[in-house]
Amino acid sequence: MHASIPTTYRGIRFRSRLEARWAAYFDSGNNAPWTEWKYEPVDFPGWIPDFSLQCEPPMRTHLVEIKPIYDVYPFLESSAWTKITRALQADTALAKNFGTILLLGVSPEHMWLLPILEDHPGFQIFPPDYKDWRASWAEAGNIVQWKAPR
Numbered sequence: 256m257h258a259s260i261p262t263t264y265r266g267i268r269f270r271s272r273l274e275a276r277w278a279a280y281f282d283s284g285n286n287a288p289w290t291e292w293k294y295e296p297v298d299f300p301g302w303i304p305d306f307s308l309q310c311e312p313p314m315r316t317h318l319v320e321i322k323p324i325y326d327v328y329p330f331l332e333s334s335a336w337t338k339i340t341r342a343l344q345a346d347t348a349l350a351k352n353f354g355t356i357l358l359l360g361v362s363p364e365h366m367w368l369l370p371i372l373e374d375h376p377g378f379q380i381f382p383p384d385y386k387d388w389r390a391s392w393a394e395a396g397n398i399v400q401w402k403a404p405r
Contacts, residue, residue: 257323264399267294272399274305274321277359279395281308287388292319297349302342308357315354318371324360327367327378343372363388 259271265282269275274294281292288310296307297318306319320339324330343350356369358378368379 260401262399262401269294271321272401273323273361275399276392276395277306277319277321279398280363280392281306283391283395290314299342299349300345302339304356307353310354316352317354317357317368319357319359321359324358325365327358327360330358331369331378347372363392 259273262269262272262275264275264278267275267278269278278292278294281287281289289308290311291309293307295303295305297304304318305321308317308319309315310317322330322335330336339356350371353371355371358367358369360366366380370378
């Protein structure tokens, strides 16, 4: 596992370059279903989601967790998922304000919707079915890449 590289995008200091890249990707438009994002929007006991993401239709706000993963199964058996589920259970009133958890991996090819406050960790694959996502992902990477000072 590589150490994360704090990265600034739009004046926000993200904990990792992958988080910053996802933010740049959210901003790319590309006919995706989201309309607005917020970085570290709420504090649950023991967990701060990386983003909230407003999606339509229907208008719903989802919590977003970003991990450098290619496969959801090891994540669902990890201590990170246990931490998230415990945090949601500790504040169910707050958790009920959100639709699902959108787990984002290393690229838009690796996206999963996870239920909030359900006993079983079922998931739905959330593949990008919108236009030009590959070009938008590449451009997001270019936007947040490290550049040497002049």
